[in-house]
Amino acid sequence: MNGATYTVAVRALCEFTAKTGDLDLRFTPSPTAQEGIAGHALVTSRRDDDYETEIALSGDFGPLHVRGRADGYDRRANRLEEIKTYRGDLKNMPDNQRQLHWAQVKIYGHLLCKDQGLDKVHLALVYFDIGSQKETLLHEEHTALALRAYFEKQCGLFLRWAEKEMAHREARDAQLKAMRFPHADFRPGQRQLAEAMYKASNRGVCLLAQAPTGIGKTVGSLFPMLKASAKHGVDKVFFLAAKTSGRQMALDAVDIIRAGAPLLPLRTLELAAKSTACVNPDKACHGESCPLAKGFYDRLPAARQAALDIMLPPAPSPAGAEAARAPFLALDRETLRAVALAHDVCPYYLSSEMARWCDIVIGDYNYYFDISAMLHSLTLLNDWKVNVLVDEAHNMVSRARKMYSAEMEHAGLRMLRKVVPEELKKPLDRVHRQWNQLEKDQTAEYQCYATLPEKFMGALQTAATAISDYMADHPSYVDADLQEFYFGALLFARLAESFGDHALFDIEKSEGARASHSNSVLCIRNIVPAPFLKPRFESTHTTALFSATLSPWNYFGDMLGMPDTTAWVDVESPFVAEQLSVQVASHISTRYQHRQQSLRPIAALMGGQYQRQRGNYLAFFSSFDYMEKAANQFAEAYPEVPVWRQSRRMDEAARAQFLARFTLESEGIGFAVLGGSFGEGVDLPGARLIGAFVATLGLPQINPVNEQIRLRMDAIFGAGYDYTYTYPGLQKVVQAAGRVIRTQSDQGTVYLIDDRFGRPEIQQLMPAWWRIESAVPTP
Numbered sequence: 074m075n076g077a078t079y080t081v082a083v084r085a086l087c088e089f090t091a092k093t094g095d096l097d098l099r100f101t102p103s104p105t106a107q108e109g110i111a112g113h114a115l116v117t118s119r120r121d122d123d124y125e126t127e128i129a130l131s132g133d134f135g136p137l138h139v140r141g142r143a144d145g146y147d148r149r150a151n152r153l154e155e156i157k158t159y160r161g162d163l164k165n166m167p168d169n170q171r172q173l174h175w176a177q178v179k180i181y182g183h184l185l186c187k188d189q190g191l192d193k194v195h196l197a198l199v200y201f202d203i204g205s206q207k208e209t210l211l212h213e214e215h216t217a218l219a220l221r222a223y224f225e226k227q228c229g230l231f232l233r234w235a236e237k238e239m240a241h242r243e244a245r246d247a248q249l250k251a252m253r254f255p256h257a258d259f260r261p262g263q264r265q266l267a268e269a270m271y272k273a274s275n276r277g278v279c280l281l282a283q284a285p286t287g288i289g290k291t292v293g294s295l296f297p298m299l300k301a302s303a304k305h306g307v308d309k310v311f312f313l314a315a316k317t318s319g320r321q322m323a324l325d326a327v328d329i330i331r332a333g334a335p336l337l338p339l340r341t342l343e344l345a346a347k348s349t350a351c352v353n354p355d356k357a358c359h360g361e362s363c364p365l366a367k368g369f370y371d372r373l374p375a376a377r378q379a380a381l382d383i384m385l386p387p388a389p390s391p392a393g394a395e396a397a398r399a400p401f402l403a404l405d406r407e408t409l410r411a412v413a414l415a416h417d418v419c420p421y422y423l424s425s426e427m428a429r430w431c432d433i434v435i436g437d438y439n440y441y442f443d444i445s446a447m448l449h450s451l452t453l454l455n456d457w458k459v460n461v462l463v464d465e466a467h468n469m470v471s472r473a474r475k476m477y478s479a480e481m482e483h484a485g486l487r488m489l490r491k492v493v494p495e496e497l498k499k500p501l502d503r504v505h506r507q508w509n510q511l512e513k514d515q516t517a518e519y520q521c522y523a524t525l526p527e528k529f530m531g532a533l534q535t536a537a538t539a540i541s542d543y544m545a546d547h548p549s550y551v552d553a554d555l556q557e558f559y560f561g562a563l564l565f566a567r568l569a570e571s572f573g574d575h576a577l578f579d580i581e582k583s584e585g586a587r588a589s590h591s592n593s594v595l596c597i598r599n600i601v602p603a604p605f606l607k608p609r610f611e612s613t614h615t616t617a618l619f620s621a622t623l624s625p626w627n628y629f630g631d632m633l634g635m636p637d638t639t640a641w642v643d644v645e646s647p648f649v650a651e652q653l654s655v656q657v658a659s660h661i662s663t664r665y666q667h668r669q670q671s672l673r674p675i676a677a678l679m680g681g682q683y684q685r686q687r688g689n690y691l692a693f694f695s696s697f698d699y700m701e702k703a704a705n706q707f708a709e710a711y712p713e714v715p716v717w718r719q720s721r722r723m724d725e726a727a728r729a730q731f732l733a734r735f736t737l738e739s740e741g742i743g744f745a746v747l748g749g750s751f752g753e754g755v756d757l758p759g760a761r762l763i764g765a766f767v768a769t770l771g772l773p774q775i776n777p778v779n780e781q782i783r784l785r786m787d788a789i790f791g792a793g794y795d796y797t798y799t800y801p802g803l804q805k806v807v808q809a810a811g812r813v814i815r816t817q818s819d820q821g822t823v824y825l826i827d828d829r830f831g832r833p834e835i836q837q838l839m840p841a842w843w844r845i846e847s848a849v850p851t852p
């Protein structure tokens with residue numbers, strides 16, 4: 074939006090005004106992005122030399138500014154074309170989809186007539202079949218007058234909405250500019266963080282912010298970003314978190330900010346995963362199966378309006394009267410679900426729609442960063458200016474690696490080829506044969522390859538196309554395993570297109586269920602997500618990543634692809650050395666070969682500390698096996714001390730139960746695994762936790778995969794060991810130790826158990842405010 078105009082893309086306008094009927098996400102395999110681009114190129118190459126492509130067009134209707142790019146114009150035939158690639162039978166395309174295509178080409182038709190002074194034009198929808206490479210051309214002739222009337226009608230339908238949006242934006246920005254910090258004062262460190270955020274938005278650069286726990290990071294980042302939004306013309310703020318608890322903290326922060334600015338019309342949306350938002354998990358997303366998909370677009374306008382109304386601030390009260398505090402609601406998962414169900418529409422797809430109209434969108438990292446992220450696509454489509462906040466950003470490296478990796482298991486294909494329809498057997502057999510050959514050629518159990526196996530990739534591509542075509546021709550055929558294989562193959566093929574130094578291709582063999590069958594897993598393993606993330610950062614106004622553990626900066630900058638202009642801030646800790654006794658037990662080695670001998674001295678160290686100061690402690694180990702042995706040893710030596718153990722695969726309730734044992738009155742030691750559920754994101758202030766024992770450096774296991782990563786990190790960054798082992802390990806240690814001091818009144822003790830913690834290069838990676846001392850061995 075710009076001044077008194079409201080800019081809208083042709084596609085967004087038509088989706089708003091011309092989409093009716095059912096939501097229909099039936100399995101109709103659409104072409105991949107590459108196929109789409111190639112299809113467009115092929116169609117345009119078939120046209121005459123003077124055929125114009127990608128024609129930028131725009132026009133106004135009152136305050137509305139409509140813009141977009143038409144696919145192609147044949148001047149001699151006076152024909153404007155909209156090219157759509159597809160697979161399967163064109164008859165299966167839902168009517169409302171076709172109507173949407175016509176709406177788009179009609180809008181472009183009007184803009185072209187106006188631009189070129191034409192009094193009529195042929196409009197064509199060119200459907201290009203990826204399989205047969207044939208075109209189906211639907212065309213109509215329209216007069217400029219009729220197209221203008223159509224344009225005005227569509228704009229008219231959108232205008233009221235746009236005017237309300239403009240009024241909302243104006244009121245929002247005025248309130249944001251006037252908004253005051255919601256607390257009487259900033260907490261120590263909070264102002265430094267808030268200023269860094271605001272300055273980053275001012276300069277339009279990214280920010281890495283290392284900020285300790287306890288300074289009010291969420292409010293300290295959201296508040297300045299909202300203030301900055303009004304000043305810097307930012308359309309939306311995305312708050313992205315690694316876990317549900319992070320999303321809840323963001324919702325709480327919005328409540329706090331809103332409490333200090335009760336008239337602020339701020340629309341906040343929480344995005345939930347489809348698996349949790351879906352109310353009919355036994356159904357498919359189309360009108361014949363799910364009642365919430367039937368007529369979805371007909372009921373969407375009312376649902377959308379109701380969802381917006383719920384977020385309205387209270388009307389200003391008459392002068393002198395006490396402000397009426399109407400309950401302001403954010404569209405969190407439950408509220409959105411209630412609105413959706415009241416209007417008989419799908420909550421998941423309503424939330425996708427509301428992302429277009431909300432000021433703050435709170436969700437998981439993947440909504441902006443993964444390979445087909447919804448928020449990123451919307452940002453590009455609508456040309457939004459966005460500020461992105463990434464909470465607990467030390468998780469980004471591992472999460473982003475997963476987003477850009479894919480693996481396939483041979484056992485799954487073996488089963489599948491026996492049950493697929495006849496037409497698919499041959500292409501799947503070919504993949505199977507190529508796979509067998511790879512297994513035969515590889516003598517080692519694990520091997521990493523410099524290039525992708527060409528013949529295998531060719532066979533996989535052919536199989537994916539065959540499945541696509543089959544599914545398109547048989548839309549009612551449902552086979553979950555085949556779909557899973559298909560999507561896996563597509564992702565594999567897509568990642569293969571961008572395969573490079575940032576990824577490994579490896580094959581790991583194992584014995585199959587039957588001795589005659591070996592099994593293997595093929596993996597394209599992203600290890601440096603930077604090439605994928607960099608463009609994502611570049612399409613934001615500002616992205617601020619914050620966490621208590623973001624050092625060393627170069628590691629995060631290199632791995633995530635932070636732009637060169639990225640600013641960074643190391644927020645001063647509000648805690649002082651006197652609050653935390655940090656002791657290194659250098660007389661113990663927790664290396665794999667010394668673990669057995671380490672059990673007794675570790676138990677003695679823990680027992681000694683417990684006897685000196687009874688209370689609640691957490692003890693962290695590198696594996697469940699080590700943890701169990703240490704807990705057994707301790708329980709035997711100190712049977713009077715309550716011991717609580719983390720178990721494998723604890724669900725949310727079990728995790729809550731484990732933490733509930735840590736009360737202000739309780740005493741005991743919780744045994745846990747470093748890097749697991751209790752090593753970060755756990756808040757046990759005061760006497761709920763008075764100390765921690767960390768009996769590991771948290772280094773990832775030395776195995777063939779990690780060794781390959783080390784070699785590649787060495788080749789790219791010249792820091793193989795540190796980038797693979799030391800930095801990821803020490804981040805977990807500092808996170809775990811960070812559970813002890815949560816507030817400025819907390820006091821506690823941390824034991825770092827291993828001689829390597831005594832090394833200066835390791836201690837350099839610890840928080841600057843720690844005063845590290847040597848522990849006296851317990852006799």
Ligand code: SF4
Pocket residue numbers: 096347350351352353354356357358359363364365366419420421422
């Ligand atoms: S409720 Fe579930 S099945 Fe129905 S449209 Fe929504 S996501 Fe699809």
